[in-house]
Amino acid sequence: MTKGTTLEPKPGNEPPRIAETPAGLLNSIGLQNPGVEKVISGEIPWLRQFGVPVIVNISGYSVAEFEELAARLDSVPEVAGLEVNISCPNIKGGGMAFGTDPQGAAQVVKRVRAKTRLPLIVKLTPNVTDITEIARAVESVGADAVSLINTLLGMAIDIKKRRPVLANVMGGLSGPAVKPIAVRMVYQVYRAVKIPIIGMGGIVSAEDAVEFMLAGAKAIAIGAGNFIDPLLPLKVLEDLEDWLDREGVKDIAELTGQCQ
Amino acid sequence: MVAGEAKPGQFVMVRTSGTLEPFLNRPISIHRIDEAKGIIELVYQVVGKGTKLLSRISPGQHLQIIGPLGNGFSWQTGFKRVALVGGGCGIAPLLALAEKLLENEREVYVLLGAQTKEKLLAAEEFSQLGCRVRISTDDGSQGKKGFVTQLLEELVNSISLDQVYACGPLPMVKGLIKIAEEKGIPCQVSLEERMACGVGACLGCACPVRNPDGTVGYKRVCHDGPVFDAKELLLDNK
Numbered sequence: 001m002t003k004g005t006t007l008e009p010k011p012g013n014e015p016p017r018i019a020e021t022p023a024g025l026l027n028s029i030g031l032q033n034p035g036v037e038k039v040i041s042g043e044i045p046w047l048r049q050f051g052v053p054v055i056v057n058i059s060g061y062s063v064a065e066f067e068e069l070a071a072r073l074d075s076v077p078e079v080a081g082l083e084v085n086i087s088c089p090n091i092k093g094g095g096m097a098f099g100t101d102p103q104g105a106a107q108v109v110k111r112v113r114a115k116t117r118l119p120l121i122v123k124l125t126p127n128v129t130d131i132t133e134i135a136r137a138v139e140s141v142g143a144d145a146v147s148l149i150n151t152l153l154g155m156a157i158d159i160k161k162r163r164p165v166l167a168n169v170m171g172g173l174s175g176p177a178v179k180p181i182a183v184r185m186v187y188q189v190y191r192a193v194k195i196p197i198i199g200m201g202g203i204v205s206a207e208d209a210v211e212f213m214l215a216g217a218k219a220i221a222i223g224a225g226n227f228i229d230p231l232l233p234l235k236v237l238e239d240l241e242d243w244l245d246r247e248g249v250k251d252i253a254e255l256t257g258q259c260q
Numbered sequence: 261m262v263a264g265e266a267k268p269g270q271f272v273m274v275r276t277s278g279t280l281e282p283f284l285n286r287p288i289s290i291h292r293i294d295e296a297k298g299i300i301e302l303v304y305q306v307v308g309k310g311t312k313l314l315s316r317i318s319p320g321q322h323l324q325i326i327g328p329l330g331n332g333f334s335w336q337t338g339f340k341r342v343a344l345v346g347g348g349c350g351i352a353p354l355l356a357l358a359e360k361l362l363e364n365e366r367e368v369y370v371l372l373g374a375q376t377k378e379k380l381l382a383a384e385e386f387s388q389l390g391c392r393v394r395i396s397t398d399d400g401s402q403g404k405k406g407f408v409t410q411l412l413e414e415l416v417n418s419i420s421l422d423q424v425y426a427c428g429p430l431p432m433v434k435g436l437i438k439i440a441e442e443k444g445i446p447c448q449v450s451l452e453e454r455m456a457c458g459v460g461a462c463l464g465c466a467c468p469v470r471n472p473d474g475t476v477g478y479k480r481v482c483h484d485g486p487v488f489d490a491k492e493l494l495l496d497n498k
Contacts (some may be wrong), residue, residue: 018464
């Protein structure tokens with residue numbers, strides 16, 4: 001999975017961009033990326049060496065931009081799928097705005113769907129009153145899966161300077177601090193849609209992964225956990241196999257939604 | 261293993277806690293490298309939760325570290341006379357550099373600044389290596405009373421230098437760059453920044469730079485740095 005990719009290069013937000021918080025961190029990177037053409041010519045060929053499917057996370061400031069990104073990436077043979085980022089909290093006038101409104105979310109996904117046959121994962125924001133409405137809306141227009149949660153909008157203040165820590169004032173909270181919220185939302189979305197759920201939010205162990213699966217996730221992803229140990233995903237995979245053996249679970253798919 | 265790979269100016273990410281608090285690893289520069297013994301030395305100042313926990317570990321206890329990370333200082337075989345300028349904890353990575361530079365016959369000037377005599381780091385070690393050490397303290401308790409920028413000013417007015425290497429608090433580093441620039445001396449700067457991943461993935465430790473085409477962009481202190489050529493940095497935007 002690439003970081004958020006936009007049509008044009010984006011320099012990103014002014015530093016400071018990160019703030020450590022209890023059991024997690026706030027970030028406001030601002031979608032820094034070299035633009036889709038450089039992702040296609042540089043990053044995707046580089047990723048090929050690892051022999052894993054490449055999923056490109058796409059972000060747009062307008063529906064037309066999402067459409068154009070989908071069309072452009074549809075023709076790149078190495079791309080195995082797209083994750084439609086309608087939930088970035090760190091960009092002005094776009095990003096999360098689409099993801100907080102069921103009509104807006106559906107509009108983006110419908111238009112992207114029309115431009116590509118690639119599997120579409122839609123990344124949902126937790127910064128809404130009812131996440132199931134958004135999940136239903138994107139399912140109805142052809143999303144193949146949903147991933148949740150993106151970061152929670154948060155803020156930290158440096159009390160010595162009496163100023164926000166982040167230059168962008170607010171940022172997205174991730175890490176173990178958000179895990180109970182993420183598990184709750186996976187649980188809710190599982191009841192609302194039939195498409196698979198990729199669960200994420202503060203996973204740092206096999207036990208965390210199991211928790212997400214029991215809530216309804218078919219797959220899980222690790223973000224912030226990589227920062228404390230780049231080998232964490234491999235460790236979680238190994239530990240997960242041990243856990244399944246110990247518990248006598250023959251097929252991991254049994255776990256998904258078992259806690260419903 | 262880390263000692264065999266490490267270059268002066270690189271750093272390691274240190275896990276300071278066995279729990280999720282504090283969550284992030286702490287970037288700490290490599291102070292000294294003993295390749296033969298397979299040892300690296302780290303020097304840090306206790307400033308927050310992470311370094312406080314680190315200060316409580318006992319001898320023999322294991323720590324998770326990731327590294328060596330980032331690029332290091334660079335030099336050319338033709339360098340005859342260089343100055344290493346450090347302030348406070350910024351002195352730490354310069355010792356490994358001095359050791360390396362002295363493997364060839366060079367005049368290595370070391371200018372050290374600290375708040376007080378008690379807080380001055382590694383002055384003895386630099387002298388023992390054969391560096392020409394000059395010291396300033398804010399309160400005058402050792403060496404010249406004042407800032408280390410004044411020591412560089414004096415040095416560049418008396419002799420010529422092939423390179424200045426600088427590490428320390430931002431105002432000091434800005435001052436050093438200005439002095440080196442006025443004399444046309446190339447300057448390498450090691451920057452300090454809060455980091456999340458330390459390996460170039462999260463884009464959290466951004467530093468403003470001037471791109472070759474003149475536009476302003478950001479580089480990653482952890483992966484593109486922590487050592488930068490002063491010419492590309494836009495520290496006034498920081």
